[in-house]
Amino acid sequence: MEISKTKRVVWDETGQDYAMFVKELGNLRTRVDGDWTREEAFDVHMEIGRVLYEYQLFKEALVSFKIACELQPVDVRPHFRAGNCLYALGKHSEAKGEFTLALEAAKNGSNQWDYLLPQIHVNLGIALEAEGEYKAAVKALEEDIFLKANYVDAHCDMASALHAIGDDEKAVQVFQQALDLKPSHVDVLYNMGGLYMEMGRYQRASEMYTRVLSVSPNHWRVQLNEAVALLGAGETKEAKRALKEALKITNWVELHDTVSHLKQL
Template identity: 25%
Template sequence: MDKNQKGIEYMQQGKWEEAAKVFVEAIEEDPNNAVAHINFGNVLTAVGETEKAMKFFDRALELDENAVAAYYSKGNLFYEMERFSEAKENFELAMKKGLQTGDNYFMLGMSLIQLEQGRLALPFLQRSTELLETDAEAFFQYGLCLAQTEYIDEAISQLEKSVELDPTHADAFYNLGVAFGFKEKAEKALEMFERALEIQPDHLLAGHGKKLIEQAIEENQ
């Protein structure tokens, strides 16, 4: 088996030391192998060695300026470091150089949200749901972004898909409650807040939303 493949298997098993050893061997055997540098950088990222990881991603790009996985990995690293402009730039570069994955579209959208550019994030988050058809979080974040940009009906549709995929997603139920409340569908909003609290009894926002809706229903009776 190829050393890079073996290292990836170790990573999937959470065996970081074994993975690192194999990737170092791969680099020593072929110092111009960009893939091995990216993989070793991903191991370093996983164990919190962010500065060292960045050097390996940069080295990979010196070896191959079209190594899209290096841009994607750098983007994730910058996102974790809350350097969202640099994260966005790297996800954009990965996309322009051919990385058309759901994860890259998702992270580009999330970077734009962190930069308070929600409307620009929408098409990337939408594309991520098309490519990540079973990813509840992708639908949740897309729905949340739609709600924040005041596309409430569309937001409800996406949040409902999120809870279909993950019936334990308390935050998705909470935000459905908010959206139904905005649409003045009090009974439906109450149901959603209650579902969120069933999943997560200490969900403070859902608890507060439930009280407000119950008060509103009482006043209208």
């Protein structure tokens, strides 16, 4: 979704500072609409939206992208950006609508939008999955992989959607395709480990978690999952070792809950 993890402004939306910020932002938008041509105003609103989005001010970024949509309804970019904002705000159904509009605009336009098509498809798939429309999500992600066969994240998301509809064997195949593209992809390895756990294939799950730890050795949750997987595989001694490693990293409440769960197995 391209959400920035490094820049964020946290506002108290009931406070005076936030109200003043929104007011000044509104004044800026009004000046843009009054002083610039339609094409220039579109570019400025898009730029304002991008800056706001980068700082994770999704609600205000959405306003800018919606204005841009009105100025250039057949342009793919504002619909795509608006969809990202809506998804970040938890409005998955509305996000799905914007991604669909972006997709339609891209297909009806020239090939200038070809570079954006794979990302539109994958974000649409993610939104569909969030709405519980797993079969539609699989279809969108299949189209994405067709457009960009080496798109690892699309494979990962498609595998998750396949698991959601109960097609675990196909999900394993798609995860494996992702690993063939990027063997050290942590999200793929972690999610594949989780899938193997749910399938009762504990030894394979343990292998996935071991590979994650080779890349991120201080990932305490992976240590815990590996302990559970090893216990399921009958490797009690190794399970205890993994738990001890997790204890070195964290003493969080979640660790206590997991240990309590292990004692009941």
